[in-house]
Amino acid sequence: MDxxxxxxxxxARSEAFVERLKKxxxxxxxxxxxxxxxxxxxxxxxxxxxxxxxxxxxVGTKLLIACELGKLETIGIDLVAMCANDLVCVGAxxxxxxxxYATSKLNDEHADALIRGILEGCDQADMMLVGxxxxxxxxxxxxxxxxxxxxxxxxxxxxxxLTGAEINAGQAVIGIASSGIHSNGLSLARKVLPLDVFALxxxxxxxxxxxxxxxxxxxxxxxxxGIANITGGGWRNILRLxxxxxxxxxxxxxxxxxxxxxxxxxxxAELYKTFNMxxxxxxxxxxxxxxxxxxxxxxxxxARQVGVTNNREEKISIHSNLSSKRERVEISN
Amino acid sequence: MDxxxxxxxxxARSEAFVERLKKxxxxxxxxxxxxxxxxxxxxxxxxxxxxxxxxxxxVGTKLLIACELGKLETIGIDLVAMCANDLVCVGAxxxxxxxxYATSKLNDEHADALIRGILEGCDQADMMLVGxxxxxxxxxxxxxxxxxxxxxxxxxxxxxxLTGAEINAGQAVIGIASSGIHSNGLSLARKVLPLDVFALxxxxxxxxxxxxxxxxxxxxxxxxxGIANITGGGWRNILRLxxxxxxxxxxxxxxxxxxxxxxxxxxxAELYKTFNMxxxxxxxxxxxxxxxxxxxxxxxxxARQVGVTNNREEKISIHSNLSSKRERVEISN
Numbered sequence: 001m002d003x004x005x006x007x008x009x010x011x012a013r014s015e016a017f018v019e020r021l022k023k024x025x026x027x028x029x030x031x032x033x034x035x036x037x038x039x040x041x042x043x044x045x046x047x048x049x050x051x052x053x054x055x056x057x058x059v060g061t062k063l064l065i066a067c068e069l070g071k072l073e074t075i076g077i078d079l080v081a082m083c084a085n086d087l088v089c090v091g092a093x094x095x096x097x098x099x100x101y102a103t104s105k106l107n108d109e110h111a112d113a114l115i116r117g118i119l120e121g122c123d124q125a126d127m128m129l130v131g132x133x134x135x136x137x138x139x140x141x142x143x144x145x146x147x148x149x150x151x152x153x154x155x156x157x158x159x160x161x162l163t164g165a166e167i168n169a170g171q172a173v174i175g176i177a178s179s180g181i182h183s184n185g186l187s188l189a190r191k192v193l194p195l196d197v198f199a200l201x202x203x204x205x206x207x208x209x210x211x212x213x214x215x216x217x218x219x220x221x222x223x224x225x226g227i228a229n230i231t232g233g234g235w236r237n238i239l240r241l242x243x244x245x246x247x248x249x250x251x252x253x254x255x256x257x258x259x260x261x262x263x264x265x266x267x268x269a270e271l272y273k274t275f276n277m278x279x280x281x282x283x284x285x286x287x288x289x290x291x292x293x294x295x296x297x298x299x300x301x302x303a304r305q306v307g308v309t310n311n312r313e314e315k316i317s318i319h320s321n322l323s324s325k326r327e328r329v330e331i332s333n
Numbered sequence: 334m335d336x337x338x339x340x341x342x343x344x345a346r347s348e349a350f351v352e353r354l355k356k357x358x359x360x361x362x363x364x365x366x367x368x369x370x371x372x373x374x375x376x377x378x379x380x381x382x383x384x385x386x387x388x389x390x391x392v393g394t395k396l397l398i399a400c401e402l403g404k405l406e407t408i409g410i411d412l413v414a415m416c417a418n419d420l421v422c423v424g425a426x427x428x429x430x431x432x433x434y435a436t437s438k439l440n441d442e443h444a445d446a447l448i449r450g451i452l453e454g455c456d457q458a459d460m461m462l463v464g465x466x467x468x469x470x471x472x473x474x475x476x477x478x479x480x481x482x483x484x485x486x487x488x489x490x491x492x493x494x495l496t497g498a499e500i501n502a503g504q505a506v507i508g509i510a511s512s513g514i515h516s517n518g519l520s521l522a523r524k525v526l527p528l529d530v531f532a533l534x535x536x537x538x539x540x541x542x543x544x545x546x547x548x549x550x551x552x553x554x555x556x557x558x559g560i561a562n563i564t565g566g567g568w569r570n571i572l573r574l575x576x577x578x579x580x581x582x583x584x585x586x587x588x589x590x591x592x593x594x595x596x597x598x599x600x601x602a603e604l605y606k607t608f609n610m611x612x613x614x615x616x617x618x619x620x621x622x623x624x625x626x627x628x629x630x631x632x633x634x635x636a637r638q639v640g641v642t643n644n645r646e647e648k649i650s651i652h653s654n655l656s657s658k659r660e661r662v663e664i665s666n
Contacts, residue, residue, distance in 0.1 A: 033463060042463035044429045046488055052385055056431045056466045056484055064472055096377045098389045100433065100482035130366060130375035133389045133482070138520070139397055140478060147473060149433035149466070151389055151484035155379055187471070 002192050002265050034161055039240075040089035040229060043156060051161065053092035053154040057082035058147065060232075061186045065195070065203050067144055072110050074205040075148070076117025077124070078183045081206035083152035084125035085229040085281065088213035091162035092154030094125050099132040103146035106136050114148065117205075124208040127152065160217065166225045167242035171309045172289045175253045177302035178280030182206040184232045185274040189258075192265035201258050209281045212299040216283065216292050223288030230276040238282050239314050239333050246312030250319045253278045253306060263322050268329045272318060284309060335525050335598050367494055372573075373422035373562060376489060384494065386425035386487040390415035391480065393565075394519045398528070398536050400477055405443050407538040408481070409450025410457070411516045414539035416485035417458035418562040418614065421546035424495035425487030427458050432465040436479035439469050447481065450538075457541040460485065493550065499558045500575035504642045505622045508586050510635035511613030515539040517565045518607040522591075525598035534591050542614045545632040549616065549625050556621030563609040571615050572647050572666050579645030583652045586611045586639060596655050601662045605651060617642060 034043035034051045041055035059078045066075040076099075084094045099118055101111070111134070122129045141147070181189060183206050190202070209229075216224050226241040233240075238247050255278045263271060271277060285292055289305050296303035318329040367376035367384045374388035392411045399408040409432075417427045432451055434444070444467070455462045474480070514522060516539050523535070542562075549557050559574040566573075571580050588611045596604060604610060618625055622638050629636035651662040 033461070037462070037464040042429065042431070044461070044463060044486065046379065046383060046385070046428075050379060050383075052379070052429075052486060054429060054431055054463060054484070054486060056433050056464060056482075058433060058435060058466055058468050060468055061470050061472060063470075095379075096375065096385075096387060098375070098387055098484065100389050100391060100484075102391060102480055102482070128366070128377070129370070130377060130387060131370040131389060133391055135391050135393055136520075137394055137396075137480075139394060140480060142475070145473060147435055147470075147480055149389075149435075149482045151387070151431065151433075153377065153385060153387060153486065187469075 002188060034158065035090055040086040041092065041154070043090055043092070043161065049158050051156045051158060053087050053090050053156050055083050055086045056149060056151045057086065058149045059183045061190060062183045062202070063147065065186065065190065065199055069199055069203065071203060072113040072117065074117050074203065076114050077121040077205035077208070079148055079150040080118060080121025080125050080127070081208045082183055082231065083150045084127060084208055084210045087152055087154040088210055088217065089162065089227045089229050090156060091160045091217055092156035093214050094127045094152060094154040094210050096130045096153045097122055097127045098130060098151045100149040101132065101146065102135040102137055102141065104138050104141040104143055106134065121208060125210040160221065162224070162226060164226050164242040166286070167245055167284050167309060169245050169309050169311045171225060172285045172305050173247055173249065173307040173309060174283040174285055174289060174292055174303060175279040175306035176209060176281040176283070176296050177253050178230070178276045178278055179207045180204040180256050180258055182231070182276055182280055184276065188266065188274060189262060193261055198258060198261065207280050207301065209301065212296045212301060215295050220288045220291055220295070223285045223292065224283060225286055226284035228282040230280055230282065234273045234275050234277065235316055236273055236331060236333055239316060241284060243314060245309040246315040246317070247307060248310050248317050249307035251306050252318065252321050253302065253304065255322060260322065268320060268322070268327060269331050272329055272331050279306070335521060367491065368423055373419040374425065374487070376423055376425070376494065382491050384489045384491060386420050386423050386489050388416050388419045389482060389484045390419065391482045392516045394523060395516045395536070396480065398519065398523065398532055402532055402536065404536060405446040405450065407450050407536065409447050410454040410538035410541070412481055412483040413451060413454025413458050413460070414541045415516055415564065416483045417460060417541055417543045420485055420487040421543055421550065422495065422560045422562050423489060424493045424550055425489035426547050427460045427485060427487040427543050429463045429486045430455055430460045431463060431484045433482040434465065434479065435468040435470055435474065437471050437474040437476055439467065454541060458543040493554065495557070495559060497559050497575040499619070500578055500617050500642060502578050502642050502644045504558060505618045505638050506571070506580055506582065506640040506642060507616040507618055507622060507625055507636060508612040508639035509542060509614040509616070509629050510586050511563070511609045511611055512540045513537040513589050513591055515564070515609055515613055517609065521599065521607060522595060526594055531591060531594065540613050540634065542634065545629045545634060548628050553621045553624055553628070556618045556625065557616060558619050559617035561615040563613055563615065567606045567608050567610065568649055569606055569664060569666055572649060574617060576647060578642040579648040579650070580640060581643050581650050582640035584639050585651065585654050586635065586637070588655060593655065601653060601655070601660060602664050605662055605664050612639065
């Protein structure tokens with residue numbers, strides 16, 4: 001069976017690096033962040049009441065599939081999604097987006113397609129594209145290769161920050177369906193799946209959950225205790241919301257075909273620790289489940305309660321629906 | 334003679350792309366930016382009085398020199414400099430920085446050196462490092478190659494925005510010395526200079542002018558009419574502050590050796606349109622020249638009045654000090 005590490009991506013080492021970075025980055029003489037590095041987004045206070053949420057991300061090796069197929073129309077949507085979906089997880093309303101685009105040689109057609117995707121993503125996320133950097137680096141990137149990074153800003157009132165402090169056992173875990181693989185685990189998926197069959201499926205743009213997420217943060221805030229964007233690290237992202245609880249997923253969302261194909265090559269626990277497995281976002285709610293589900297549904301997203309929080313700290317127990325055997329899978333951080 | 338275009342970098346095409354981007358990006362239904370894309374930084378209003386300045390940049394092919402020499406200690410300073418020096422040009426006080434770091438394979442030693450540079454840059458710029466993204470993309474980057482992008486946020490009160498509206502003929506042009514080539518024009522410099530002689534010189538970290546710049550913006554604001562960070566496009570950056578005036582530079586700062594070496598391979602006008610030529614930042618001032626010069630000097634930067642604004646719209650006339658002939662050079666946008 002294959003693993004993410006064998007595909008050349010060492011999550012443990014990346015995480016160790018981020019830990020070192022967090023330590024080095026905390027220093028005296030600066031305003032105290034409302035949220036520091038290492039979570040979904042940092043939050044910098046700019047007035048007593050107002051914080052600026054900031055995050056950056058790329059799309060990983062999904063880029064290579066876009067390059068290989070020469071289809072760059074939607075990779076910009078993925079880029080915006082990776083940033084914007086993170087901002088709502090701290091309770092922020094996304095506001096502005098910037099992109100960094102570095103390529104061997106600027107190709108007007110590619111660049112325009114890329115920007116059209118970014119603008120479509122900004123529309124879906126209700127953000128403005130306010131700037132960017134375009135760099136031609138002929139000796140760094142090989143022919144037709146490029147990289148993109150996104151940077152997003154949102155605003156959040158101090159009393160609306162999602163800190164995870166109100167997450168307790170016995171609350172509802174609401175799953176919102178993904179569009180497919182989104183932009184995580186592609187290094188592994190590219191390695192094990194036949195790209196002649198799956199390339200277009202892997203290239204499907206990431207869902208942008210911003211509009212319904214902002215709506216529940218505004219209208220159903222009393223019920224919303226946590227939001228997890230399911231990205232690198234798979235379902236472990238849910239555990240990162242709170243160290244106090246565990247998660248029982250007893251009724252997972254239907255699993256898209258691409259994950260069933262991946263399941264032939266990747267072990268069960270590794271699947272849930274690497275991919276979104278059909279669930280792109282999770283909301284932890286204390287009451288208001290029907291209203292939250294209905295809000296996501298009204299924007300076209302499939303959503304339902306998939307489980308509950310419990311007292312088994314930092315563990316997720318999943319009644320997997322990958323096969324008719326309904327195996328139980330346990331993962332932890 | 335060589336040009337930036339021959340080195341594989343097409344500034345005109347990049348600028349046309351940015352123009353298309355600006356048009357596509359302005360759309361109804363969004364708050365009006367105080368500064369839009371295309372300037373040094375975008376400014377997004379978050380209250381009636383407070384704006385958030387945002388910018389993104391990379392370090393271009395200076396990276397390749399760092400990679401080739403295996404010296405990554407200071408490239409992070411350049412990355413912070415490229416962003417932070419832009420923020421002060423709109424009148425903002427830099428506050429937070431995020432980095433995107435993508436590499437073929439995460440190398441702890443390289444990553445630590447890179448982060449130490451970024452933290453040193455953040456110290457110099459009085460910013461917090463609040464987050465970042467580290468991506469391992471073995472198939473996109475070749476061995477030991479990587480790319481980095483920076484994102485920076487600052488704050489600016491509405492009545493403290495530098496818009497260029499108060500720039501008029503007859504004002505002082507104050508030049509602040511660069512440390513050398515900074516992070517622009519490296520594709521051309523790498524092509525024409527012998528790297529065995531000049532590599533370390535080309536790798537010198539970019540000056541970060543934030544502390545004195547914020548000080549003059551705070552204490553001498555009535556005199557400060559414009560600030561230009563001299564980056565890609567060379568001295569044309571000064572013209573971009575205002576379409577109403579031209580610039581006469583009759584007493585340029587001493588020119589570092591590296592530019593004299595470049596002058597053997599690159600035509601005069603091209604030099605001033607590509608490189609900082611020893612002047613990394615320009616302040617346009619209406620009075621207060623001695624105090625502004627003194628402020629930069631107190632932070633260790635060489636500064637002096639180098640010229641004046643005049644009525645010859647969108648033209649710079651330079652009494653070049655590159656040779657004893659004191660040639661006159663004219664450049665325009």
